[in-house]
Amino acid sequence: IESHRLTDLALQQAKQAADQASLAKTRYVSTISHELRTPLNSIIGYAQLLDEDDTIPPHRKQAVSVIRRGGDHLLGLIEGTLDMARIESGKLALDVKPMRFTEGLDELARMFEQQAASKGIGFAYEPQGKLPPVVRADEKRLRQVLINVLGNAVKFTRAGQVTLRVSHRRDMAHIEVEDTGPGIAAADVERIFEPFARASEGAQGPIPGTGLGLTISKMLTDLMGGEMTVSSTPGQGCVFRMRLFLPAVRAEVAQRELTRPQRTGYLGPRQRILVVDNEEVDRELLRQVLVPLGFEVHTAASGHACLAVVAGVAPQAV
Numbered sequence: 499i500e501s502h503r504l505t506d507l508a509l510q511q512a513k514q515a516a517d518q519a520s521l522a523k524t525r526y527v528s529t530i531s532h533e534l535r536t537p538l539n540s541i542i543g544y545a546q547l548l549d550e551d552d553t554i555p556p557h558r559k560q561a562v563s564v565i566r567r568g569g570d571h572l573l574g575l576i577e578g579t580l581d582m583a584r585i586e587s588g589k590l591a592l593d594v595k596p597m598r599f600t601e602g603l604d605e606l607a608r609m610f611e612q613q614a615a616s617k618g619i620g621f622a623y624e625p626q627g628k629l630p631p632v633v634r635a636d637e638k639r640l641r642q643v644l645i646n647v648l649g650n651a652v653k654f655t656r657a658g659q660v661t662l663r664v665s666h667r668r669d670m671a672h673i674e675v676e677d678t679g680p681g682i683a684a685a686d687v688e689r690i691f692e693p694f695a696r697a698s699e700g701a702q703g704p705i706p707g708t709g710l711g712l713t714i715s716k717m718l719t720d721l722m723g724g725e726m727t728v729s730s731t732p733g734q735g736c737v738f739r740m741r742l743f744l745p746a747v748r749a750e751v752a753q754r755e756l757t758r759p760q761r762t763g764y765l766g767p768r769q770r771i772l773v774v775d776n777e778e779v780d781r782e783l784l785r786q787v788l789v790p791l792g793f794e795v796h797t798a799a800s801g802h803a804c805l806a807v808v809a810g811v812a813p814q815a816v
Contacts, residue, residue: 620659
């Protein structure tokens, strides 16, 4: 009886310590995410404005697109870390709707081609058979999974290439990411999807990263009703395989649901907007977005400054 009591006490103490560690992690992530989002909002916002500027030369447009995608990638990683807590608590809901499947895969391939080229390795995108132009999926979560897995493959591969293979049959997408990196030891394969787990240090030196990318990818894949597996031969590379239910969308449905009207302005009398933010770059970003649409934009750098001018400006929105 005494032995059982001591064992139960030890388990309770271990559980309490784990809960405290989890709470501390969540608080840290929530705090740091805000500090990271502020500069990222400016980067992504200005990249979006430049991407829509027809006066920029085509060769610069490509560079702007890379900046924009890179910013979106970083923001996705921040949100992904927060998503992990939401998934575990059952509070994350999927936003399933039509997405441009082939176009999205082409975008990802171009993004990782450049990353691979900067490392001196190859990147091959090999669509198998005909892929549906549009499927029904949570585009944000699907991109998040693919970016995590492809990013890991490029990061750990020092010679050879990374290959992305995609096929689609009977509404099931089969995705493979193969690399010629160092591979994963048999002992590590069993725990590669565990939170904060990383492969053992090898000839390449310490393994960078937090060990959350694959965990989030696996959790999201499971949440989407799919499965993710990995096979590896140490010294030769890894193959990550994903199966996902991504039903094809008929052309007329895709045309109706994916058409986005271009922003040109609004009807009626001119509207006044007061933008309040302590970051000058964010105030200017909103001014550049709203003024071309016909808004009269006023700015204030603090709550006190806002109260000082709001009566004189009489804005329709703050």
